Structures are given as structure tokens and as C-alpha cells.
Amino acid sequence: MFIILMSLWLICTIVNSEYRVTSTSLSEEIPAKLSSLVCCNYTFKNFVVEMALDGKTALVTGFAGAIGSTIAKTLANAGCDVIGIDRVKQKIAQKSIDEIKAGNRQDISYFECDLLKKEDVKNVSLEIKPTCKVDIIVNVAGQLTVDKVEDMTAEDWDEDIGINLTAPFLVIKQFLGSMKEKGWGRIINISSTCGLVARPSMSSYVASKTGLVGLTRAVALESAEFGVTCNAICPSTVDTPLVTKMIKDFQKTSTKSFDEMKEEYIQCLPTKRFTEASQIADLVVFLCSPAGNNITGTAIPVDGGYTTS
Ligand SMILES: NC(=O)c1ccc[n+]([C@@H]2O[C@H](COP(=O)([O-])OP(=O)(O)OC[C@H]3O[C@@H](n4cnc5c(N)ncnc54)[C@H](O)[C@@H]3O)[C@@H](O)[C@H]2O)c1
Structure with a gap:
């Protein structure tokens, strides 16, 4: 044996x-x-075989959310120390923190921060910098407002743009310089299929996620010669609280039940399958692995063929 x-x-x-x-x-x-x-x-x-990312430190925003926590755990399983950032209190993020601690020998630290507050992003970054060298950034935090353009408030617009586009810029801005100095870095922005194609009643989401793909390309070009890659992942529907809220918001102007609407979302995907959070997390690890070191400036759909149809 x-x-x-x-x-x-x-x-x-x-x-x-x-x-x-x-x-x-x-x-x-x-x-x-x-x-x-x-x-x-x-x-x-x-057979469980994973990429070796031992010794790397990954900063994951939206850490307490469905996709963020899965990405953080997968990166920890691949050997990364993890810095989690989210606006929720630590006790809400504690389950994810404990799971990472229990399964790995890696370090995990958590920072409560509202990424809409520019000064708070700067302060948290200043706290992180002296003790951690951030090698990997995964910008996951996001939100979605459902409203027609003429009904959307300027406040909702600003918030969606703020969290989905400005926050990734602010986080990248803080750590890109040290990545370039070290000659190694991986930046992954979680955009959406809405970063590639538009949908009605989601203008702020479409605009911010499309902007995030643009930011990804710009950062990729500025860092390409320094060993730093920057890519966007564009998932279609993943069954998370964000999607539950989105369907409930669409229901307000529809006679369809929640289950009927959810089924419609599944049926519009050529594969007739939602994307799993773990599939996004595995792609993040792949992009961070040596296999991903010449992939930069891309916007990769993980969407069951949605954007090809
Ligand atoms: N679920 C999907 O179908 C889907 C599809 C495509 C893209 N995405 C993107 O994936 C990302 C994660 O989505 P999810 O489904 O896990 O949603 P989620 O609601 O489970 O997680 C989002 C996380 O972001 C955090 N967050 C929101 N605003 C914040 C702020 N101002 N400061 C700090 N943290 C903040 C929330 O607290 C939450 O933990 C989002 O960017 C979303 O747009 C999701």
C-alpha cells in the first residue's frame, strides 16, 4: 500500500x-x-492536486460574501496567507475566518472597512503595508441596483460605481507600486457578464462592471513589464444572496414567482447551469499559478456560454 x-x-x-x-x-x-x-x-x-502558492499573500475584498469567501478559502488551500476585507463586522466573517484557520497553516487577518469611504481604504492599506507584502489582489466586493435609468437615483448610481469600480481602483492603487518593485503580482477583478454585454434595468451595474474591464486592461498594460498581471473574471449567475436580492427586485415589476424567474435565468444560459462560486475560485488560483503568468488584460467569461449566444 x-x-x-x-x-x-x-x-x-x-x-x-x-x-x-x-x-x-x-x-x-x-x-x-x-x-x-x-x-x-x-x-x-x-486526485487533489493544487497549485503551489506557498508564501504568497492574497488580499480579498468582499471576503464575507459568497464568492469572496470561497475565493479566500481556495487561495488559502493553495498555500496563500489571506487578508480579508469587507464592510461587515468580524463576527459575521468569523465562519470563513475559522474555516481557513482550521484547514490550513496559513495566516488569516480580517479588516472591517467600507470600501465606499476613500479615507478608510487608505487607512486600512496603511495598516496592512508594514506587516504584509500583498502579492495577490482579488477585488470581489460589489453590489447591484435594479432600476430603469429614469428611475435610478443619483445616490444609487454613485454607490454602485463606487463599490464596483472606484473601490478596485483604490485598492490596486495602494499595492501596485510594491508589486512592481518586487517584480511579481496578480490582480484579479471580479466583473460580470454585465461587463461584456448589457442588460436592461441594471445601468449602474453594467456601467461599473464594463468600467472594471477597462480598468483591468489599463492596469495590465501599465504593469506588463513588471511581472504583474491583471485580469477580470466575468461570471454569469452564481446562486448567492446578491442574486436572490436581484430576482426579488425584478419581481417588484413582474407577476412571476421567485422560482419562475430563477428558472428563466437558468434557461437563458446555453449550458442550463448556474456557475458555481468554486469554479470562479479555481480560475483565480489558475491565474495566480505559473500557468497564468503570460495571461494579462483579459476579461474571461465563466458564463455557461451566455455571452456567445
Ligand atoms: N452572484 C452572481 O451571480 C455574480 C455574477 C457576476 C458577478 N458577480 C460579482 O461577484 C462579486 C461577489 O458577489 P456575491 O454574489 O458573492 O455577492 P455577496 O453579496 O454575497 O457578496 C458581496 C460582498 O461585498 C461586500 N461589500 C458590498 N459593499 C461593500 C462595501 N461598500 N465595502 C466593503 N464590502 C462591501 C458585502 O458585504 C458582501 O460580503 C460582486 O462583485 C458581484 O458583482 C456576482
């Missing part, structure tokens, strides 16, 4: 030296994985 396990581990290492078996203790992890491999007839591909 031991020889089989060691052979599998060795094959993994040889096949791709940039990947590592996720295990702090081979004797504990591998038998468990191998037994599921054998019992459930898994293929070798399902």
Missing part, C-alpha cells in the same frame, strides 16, 4: 513540477484520497 501511495505521489510530482499534492501529512491525506479513488472509481484527475 505504502509503495502504491508513494508511486502516485511521485507521478504527480514528475508530471508537473509546478503542482503539489495538497497534504501536510502524506500518511493522513493520501490514504483517504486513495480510498475514495478506489471505492468511488474516481479517475486520477480527481
